[in-house]
Amino acid sequence: MLDVVVVDSLVKRYGPVTALAGVSLAIRRGEFIALLGPSGCGKTTLLRAVAGFVEPTSGEIRINGRPMQGVPPNLRPVNTVFQQFALFPHMTASENIAFGPRRQRLAPAQIHGRVQDALAMVGLEGLGARYPRELSGGQQQRVALARAIVNRPEVLLLDEPLGALDLKLRKRMQVELKRLHQQLGMTFLFVTHDQQEALAMADRIAVMREGAIVQLGSGAEIYRNPATRYVADFIGEANLITCRVDASGAVQITPNGPGSPYRAPAKGARQVSLMVRPESVRLGGAAGTDQVALRAKLKDKVFVGSTYRLYLVFADGQEIAAEPGCSSEVDELAPGDMVWVHWHKDAARVLED
Amino acid sequence: MRTDARPVEQGGEGMRLTSANAAFLMLGPIAFFVLFFLAPFGLLVAESFMRPDGGVTLGNYVSVLSDGYYWNALINTLLISLWVTVVAFLLGYPLAYFIVFHVLRPWGRRLIYVLLMTPLFTSNIVRAFGWIVILGRRGIVNATLLAVGLIDRPLDILYGKLSIVIGLAYILLPIMVLSICSVLQTVDRSLIEAARDLGARPSRAFVAVTFPLSLPGVVAGSIIVFALSVSAYVIPSILSGGREMVTPILIFQQYAATFRPDIGATLSVVLLAVTLLLIGSYLILFERRLRAVG
Numbered sequence: 001m002l003d004v005v006v007v008d009s010l011v012k013r014y015g016p017v018t019a020l021a022g023v024s025l026a027i028r029r030g031e032f033i034a035l036l037g038p039s040g041c042g043k044t045t046l047l048r049a050v051a052g053f054v055e056p057t058s059g060e061i062r063i064n065g066r067p068m069q070g071v072p073p074n075l076r077p078v079n080t081v082f083q084q085f086a087l088f089p090h091m092t093a094s095e096n097i098a099f100g101p102r103r104q105r106l107a108p109a110q111i112h113g114r115v116q117d118a119l120a121m122v123g124l125e126g127l128g129a130r131y132p133r134e135l136s137g138g139q140q141q142r143v144a145l146a147r148a149i150v151n152r153p154e155v156l157l158l159d160e161p162l163g164a165l166d167l168k169l170r171k172r173m174q175v176e177l178k179r180l181h182q183q184l185g186m187t188f189l190f191v192t193h194d195q196q197e198a199l200a201m202a203d204r205i206a207v208m209r210e211g212a213i214v215q216l217g218s219g220a221e222i223y224r225n226p227a228t229r230y231v232a233d234f235i236g237e238a239n240l241i242t243c244r245v246d247a248s249g250a251v252q253i254t255p256n257g258p259g260s261p262y263r264a265p266a267k268g269a270r271q272v273s274l275m276v277r278p279e280s281v282r283l284g285g286a287a288g289t290d291q292v293a294l295r296a297k298l299k300d301k302v303f304v305g306s307t308y309r310l311y312l313v314f315a316d317g318q319e320i321a322a323e324p325g326c327s328s329e330v331d332e333l334a335p336g337d338m339v340w341v342h343w344h345k346d347a348a349r350v351l352e353d
Numbered sequence: 354m355r356t357d358a359r360p361v362e363q364g365g366e367g368m369r370l371t372s373a374n375a376a377f378l379m380l381g382p383i384a385f386f387v388l389f390f391l392a393p394f395g396l397l398v399a400e401s402f403m404r405p406d407g408g409v410t411l412g413n414y415v416s417v418l419s420d421g422y423y424w425n426a427l428i429n430t431l432l433i434s435l436w437v438t439v440v441a442f443l444l445g446y447p448l449a450y451f452i453v454f455h456v457l458r459p460w461g462r463r464l465i466y467v468l469l470m471t472p473l474f475t476s477n478i479v480r481a482f483g484w485i486v487i488l489g490r491r492g493i494v495n496a497t498l499l500a501v502g503l504i505d506r507p508l509d510i511l512y513g514k515l516s517i518v519i520g521l522a523y524i525l526l527p528i529m530v531l532s533i534c535s536v537l538q539t540v541d542r543s544l545i546e547a548a549r550d551l552g553a554r555p556s557r558a559f560v561a562v563t564f565p566l567s568l569p570g571v572v573a574g575s576i577i578v579f580a581l582s583v584s585a586y587v588i589p590s591i592l593s594g595g596r597e598m599v600t601p602i603l604i605f606q607q608y609a610a611t612f613r614p615d616i617g618a619t620l621s622v623v624l625l626a627v628t629l630l631l632i633g634s635y636l637i638l639f640e641r642r643l644r645a646v647g
Contacts, residue, residue, distance in 0.1 A: 003570075019403065032479070051551075052549075052550075053546055053550075072549070072554075073546070073549040073550050074550070074551075074553055075552075078545070078550075079550055079551065080550045082543050082545075082546070082547055083543075084541075084543060086543040086546070086547040087547075088544060088545050088547070088561075088562060089544075089566070090565050090566060090642065098552040099548070099551045099553075100552050103551060103552030103553055103557070104552060147551065149548075150553075151551065151552070166476055257398045297420060324481050
């Protein structure tokens with residue numbers, strides 16, 4: 001059996017508020033899956049339902065094929081890394097880590113060995129005797145991780161575990177988490193609102209909105225082929241150009257622009273969004289029939305380190321951003337200039353609103 | 354631009370509390386403390402070393418400490434106070450736990466706090482007489498037990514250690530509850546969830562996490578309750594019926610009945626010293642744990 005966790009049309013209502021509106025998700029053994037969405041999208045509720053802290057209104061969660069209905073958190077084969085670490089302040093790092101193994105009534109020597117292993121795994125050898133308040137934020141984060149993985153859970157649940165760390169440390173912990181995941185071969189279910197974090201770490205990303213999963217796939221898949229305008233906007237940076245659809249179903253990019261190669265996906269749609277990533281937009285006129293070329297006015301030019309970022313305005317007032325890379329042509333541009341931009345027709349996606 | 358050329362902000366300077374200002378502001382409280390607390394206490398200590406004719410002596414301490422009667426009263430006082438503390442804790446902790454973890458509506462919690470506080474607005478004397486009505490030979494407790502047939506003669510509950518403990522625990526319970534509540538409220542719920550997540554049953558999560566983290570409230574509450582029980586006068590004198598002697602009653606008698614202020618002062622100092630010693634060792638006992646908690 002490949003799926004370690006199966007979430008089957010899970011619904012959770014708090015009075016009139018629906019936190020989860022029928023979520024289904026199958027998590028493969030050993031994969032690193034991220035639940036991504038803004039606050040209030042239900043991602044934490046879903047995680048807590050798997051952990052056993054939220055009783056679903058309807059639907060089912062199975063872990064290793066076993067229904068979890070009515071199984072309390074302490075009897076579920078999962079462990080959680082909490083958002084603010086939730087380390088026991090009255091216990092040392094070692095005692096924190098030993099908490100789980102002690103509940104399993106392992107022999108003291110065995111517990112000691114496991115704690116030492118876990119400390120080594122997160123790079124905290126020799127700091128076991130310290131209390132949480134004597135450790136830095138990053139070290140506390142590692143203790144929280146060690147405390148969870150020491151129990152060898154079927155699934156490790158991570159509730160925005162890097163949210164409390166500063167940016168630099170967060171990037172480093174991302175790499176370490178990924179390494180730990182590969183080393184342990186454990187299944188990771190990771191909750192985050194940070195798309196960069198999800199892209200950097202997860203094998204698959206479930207993008208959530210208003211209690212439902214709107215798209216599930218690898219980071220590259222979702223980035224290249226977002227299912228909706230919402231996903232495109234949430235993952236990476238996207239230009240979303242609002243376009244008319246004419247009677248024949250052809251998409252018109254700008255009111256008086258040339259005919260475009262795009263067609264509306266559904267019949268009867270009057271308006272769609274065309275999604276183009278800034279890095280796909282190039283300067284210059286069309287070089288072939290597989291290119292889409294448009295005229296625009298340069299509004300602003302910002303140096304962002306590796307490249308320039310151009311803000312362009314079309315005749316109808318819609319703005320797009322472009323990162324065409326460095327060239328002498330870009331260097332010479334000044335706000336107010338009229339320019340041609342183009343992109344490969346496959347670089348853009350038609351999305352329904 | 355030179356940053357040090359900026360004019361000093363007037364408002365910022367004025368808002369700062371200089372030590373001279375602070376000293377001036379503290380003058381009132383310090384004067385009050387010295388005049389009405391430190392000075393009388395000094396006089397009391399001085400009195401305890403004085404002979405009736407005015408000379409300095411250790412004789413008062415010798416006679417107090419060598420007299421079994423005084424010792425009995427002191428041990429009685431401490432024993433009663435200990436029981437009061439234990440009873441207040443045993444009743445107060447579950448109540449505080451219930452308020453903090455099971456009363457979720459803010460107004461419900463407020464209502465319970467008000468109900469808890471209301472008895473404090475009534476005189477202790479009135480409430481002590483209330484217990485006489487309840488615990489007396491023909492009181493509610495005995496009447497009920499007799500009616501049910503559990504006993505065939507009224508029990509002697511009133512006028513003994515038991516009634517004093519009941520009366521004091523009843524009066525001091527709110528203090529214990531509020532003290533525990535204030536700390537229990539601050540216990541991070543995610544810590545309890547973490548314990549459950551790591552395989553602890555609810556009872557184990559309580560023993561290993563919730564209770565240890567609420568310890569500062571328990572310690573503070575029990576010290577206040579113990580100290581107030583040791584110095585209680587009204588409740589013991591009404592509910593002892595003259596059959597039990599506690600040190601505060603004894604001290605009062607030295608001043609009001611036997612006119613031996615020197616012995617009264619000596620007893621006060623001894624009671625204070627013993628109480629401080631006990632509270633000190635109690636704190637030392639918990640010090641390591643308390644430091645770890647916060």
